[in-house]
Amino acid sequence: MATLQLKNIVKQFGDIQVIKGVDLDVNDKEFVVFVGPSGCGKSTLLRIIAGLENATSGDITIDGRRINDIGPAERGLAMVFQSYALYPHMTVEDNMGFSLRLARVPKAERRDKVMAAARVLQLEELLERKPKALSGGQRQRVAIGRAIVRNPSVFLFDEPLSNLDAALRVQMRIELARLHDELNATMIYVTHDQIEAMTMADKIVVLQKGEVEQVGSPMELYHHPRNRFVAGFIGSPTMNFLPVEFQDSTHEGVQVTLPGGKTCRVPVDGTGVSVATSLELGIRPEHLNLQEDGPLSGRIQVIERLGGATSLYVQMDTGMVTVIADGDVAHKVGDVVRFGFEPVRGHLFRDDGLALTSLHQHPLTGIDRQSNRAPVEGSHS
Amino acid sequence: MNNSMFKRFCIGLLAWVIAFVIFFPIFWMVLTGFKTETAAIADPSLIFSPTLDSYIEVQQRADYFKFAWNSVVISFGSTILALLIAIPAAYSMAFLPTRRTKGTLLWMLSTKMLPPVGVLVPIYLLFRDTGLLDTKLGLVIVYTLMNLPIVVWMLYTFFKDLPRDILEAGRMDGASTLQEVVYLLLPLTLPGIASTGLLSVILSWNEAFWSLNLTSSQAAPLTAYIASFSSPEGLFWAKLSAASTMAIAPILVFGWLTQKQMVRGLTFGAVK
Numbered sequence: 258m259a260t261l262q263l264k265n266i267v268k269q270f271g272d273i274q275v276i277k278g279v280d281l282d283v284n285d286k287e288f289v290v291f292v293g294p295s296g297c298g299k300s301t302l303l304r305i306i307a308g309l310e311n312a313t314s315g316d317i318t319i320d321g322r323r324i325n326d327i328g329p330a331e332r333g334l335a336m337v338f339q340s341y342a343l344y345p346h347m348t349v350e351d352n353m354g355f356s357l358r359l360a361r362v363p364k365a366e367r368r369d370k371v372m373a374a375a376r377v378l379q380l381e382e383l384l385e386r387k388p389k390a391l392s393g394g395q396r397q398r399v400a401i402g403r404a405i406v407r408n409p410s411v412f413l414f415d416e417p418l419s420n421l422d423a424a425l426r427v428q429m430r431i432e433l434a435r436l437h438d439e440l441n442a443t444m445i446y447v448t449h450d451q452i453e454a455m456t457m458a459d460k461i462v463v464l465q466k467g468e469v470e471q472v473g474s475p476m477e478l479y480h481h482p483r484n485r486f487v488a489g490f491i492g493s494p495t496m497n498f499l500p501v502e503f504q505d506s507t508h509e510g511v512q513v514t515l516p517g518g519k520t521c522r523v524p525v526d527g528t529g530v531s532v533a534t535s536l537e538l539g540i541r542p543e544h545l546n547l548q549e550d551g552p553l554s555g556r557i558q559v560i561e562r563l564g565g566a567t568s569l570y571v572q573m574d575t576g577m578v579t580v581i582a583d584g585d586v587a588h589k590v591g592d593v594v595r596f597g598f599e600p601v602r603g604h605l606f607r608d609d610g611l612a613l614t615s616l617h618q619h620p621l622t623g624i625d626r627q628s629n630r631a632p633v634e635g636s637h638s
Numbered sequence: 639m640n641n642s643m644f645k646r647f648c649i650g651l652l653a654w655v656i657a658f659v660i661f662f663p664i665f666w667m668v669l670t671g672f673k674t675e676t677a678a679i680a681d682p683s684l685i686f687s688p689t690l691d692s693y694i695e696v697q698q699r700a701d702y703f704k705f706a707w708n709s710v711v712i713s714f715g716s717t718i719l720a721l722l723i724a725i726p727a728a729y730s731m732a733f734l735p736t737r738r739t740k741g742t743l744l745w746m747l748s749t750k751m752l753p754p755v756g757v758l759v760p761i762y763l764l765f766r767d768t769g770l771l772d773t774k775l776g777l778v779i780v781y782t783l784m785n786l787p788i789v790v791w792m793l794y795t796f797f798k799d800l801p802r803d804i805l806e807a808g809r810m811d812g813a814s815t816l817q818e819v820v821y822l823l824l825p826l827t828l829p830g831i832a833s834t835g836l837l838s839v840i841l842s843w844n845e846a847f848w849s850l851n852l853t854s855s856q857a858a859p860l861t862a863y864i865a866s867f868s869s870p871e872g873l874f875w876a877k878l879s880a881a882s883t884m885a886i887a888p889i890l891v892f893g894w895l896t897q898k899q900m901v902r903g904l905t906f907g908a909v910k
Binding site for chain 1: 821822
């Protein structure tokens with residue numbers, strides 16, 4: 258059982274505010290991912306939770322208890338570092354058992370706990386080795402094992418997969434998700450990789466310049482980004498942005514003029530927007546479809562064939578857009594293509610970056626990673 | 639012979655010449671120690687009948703082992719004391735730096751640029767008034783102060799090379815600052831600490847200015863022992879050489895035994 262709250266956390270280094278008043282609730286057994294570009298303060302926020310940095314102001318509470326002034330070890334948290342930070346002079350077993358040794362746990366009990374963690378992570382064979390005799394993936398598992406042994410109320414991960422190669426990263430991602438289910442623990446995970454965020458999180462916290470841009474389930478962020486930053490950050494390839502002009506607003510949505518002169522009614526709430534205002538239309542590459550009579554057109558500049566899908570980089574008068582088309586598409590570089598989209602897939606952003614609220618809630622926004630799982634018979638959850 | 643071989647030959651030759659130039663005085667000193675006084679002041683010659691007379695006479699005049707023991711106590715004592723002070727200092731500078739850390743380090747090093755004789759009188763008076771003159775403790779204190787800047791500076795660079803994450807992981811695992819230092823920092827920087835300690839021992843062993851000025855008989859180390867043979871009655875080259883040979887022998891052996899450690903430690907940061 259562990260819930261964690263951040264209330265108006267501010268962190269200042271000298272005159273520079275790196276965290277500008279963050280509020281956040283982390284529920285029990287939740288997998289929360291902090292994501293954002295480098296320098297957005299996500300790691301600092303994690304270190305504040307860990308107790309490695311002090312917050313300049315604000316409260317951190319675990320299960321309602323304020324822990325600002327409690328040392329890192331007494332907070333009952335465990336952290337997995339980006340560099341793994343294994344103790345190079347100790348064997349795997351000693352690495353994993355170090356916290357227990359400091360807590361003066363008897364040797365036999367210590368061994369049992371280390372063995373139990375080693376079994377979960379398939380490290381039994383490696384217990385006698387030193388870290389330098391391990392591969393990157395194994396070191397990573399030892400670092401996680403060291404955290405598990407402490408039986409923490411909350412696990413903290415600071416970009417744990419960024420030092421691994423691509424294949425191993427996918428494997429560890431799956432392993433971490435499995436571990437989360439198995440340990441039934443609350444986890445906070447920092448990454449700059451939005452794919453890690455999308456695949457593992459129950460709840461994603463998007464940070465930029467020390468401020469929370471949006472908190473929500475992966476599907477919520479994908480389908481209903483609150484602002485242009487989140488829209489551009491979540492999803493790969495990045496969302497396309499086109500300049501459009503506001504025409505009118507009804508209960509069915511906002512009518513805008515697209516580049517090229519055609520119009521389109523996007524089902525969002527346009528209350529308060531005045532006629533002829535410039536807006537930005539956001540539309541994801543995978544939601545653009547090649548159509549003979551599509552409202553948009555441009556000349557293909559680059560084609561990337563991935564087999565299953567083809568990325569077309571299309572030059573429009575207003576800029577470059579990316580279109581994800583079928584893998585067997587026959588177009589060539591230089592062809593002029595027409596394309597369009599379902600209006601419900603479109604997003605409209607005001608010039609201050611905020612999105613106009615969608616009139617329809619996407620059916621999957623409430624789903625988190627846990628609800629993707631089929632209920633297991635006889636399971637305790 | 640091609641160009642690169644010739645270049646290597648030249649470099650090799652140069653190295654040998656430099657090594658010979660550096661080693662020659664020591665070699666000559668050892669040789670002179672085995673000569674008679676007359677042979678020692680005669681025309682330099684490699685051919686002579688070796689004798690142990692000088693060694694025997696030297697030992698009769700002064701108890702070598704007392705001086706040697708003083709040297710051991712003072713150099714190791716000051717090194718241990720310097721390390722005990724420098725480790726916490728270097729820890730805080732490396733891991734909890736402030737805006738003034740760099741300045742403090744530079745200031746500490748700058749004290750080494752002052753000629754020691756500049757503070758001789760005040761230190762002498764302080765020692766006289768506190769009864770530290772001609773005591774081992776007195777020299778331990780002076781040598782500690784003398785080596786502290788170098789020791790702190792060296793430890794600081796070794797500590798800085800240690801990834802912070804490792805200490806932070808220790809803190810997350812529940813280590814107090816002391817435990818962090820004992821279980822993580824010291825074992826991981828041991829090569830650096832060892833070479834720092836060795837350097838401090840060698841510098842203290844060879845120090846002559848303070849030992850000559852602050853000791854007379856009780857606490858005098860081997861440097862004072864050597865100096866006592868350049869007496870007012872005139873120079874006795876053979877005896878002086880014999881005494882010097884005995885004085886440098888222990889540190890030479892010590893240096894030779896720890897050579898590997900020294901080189902490893904001193905190049906630790908550079909090649910990692």
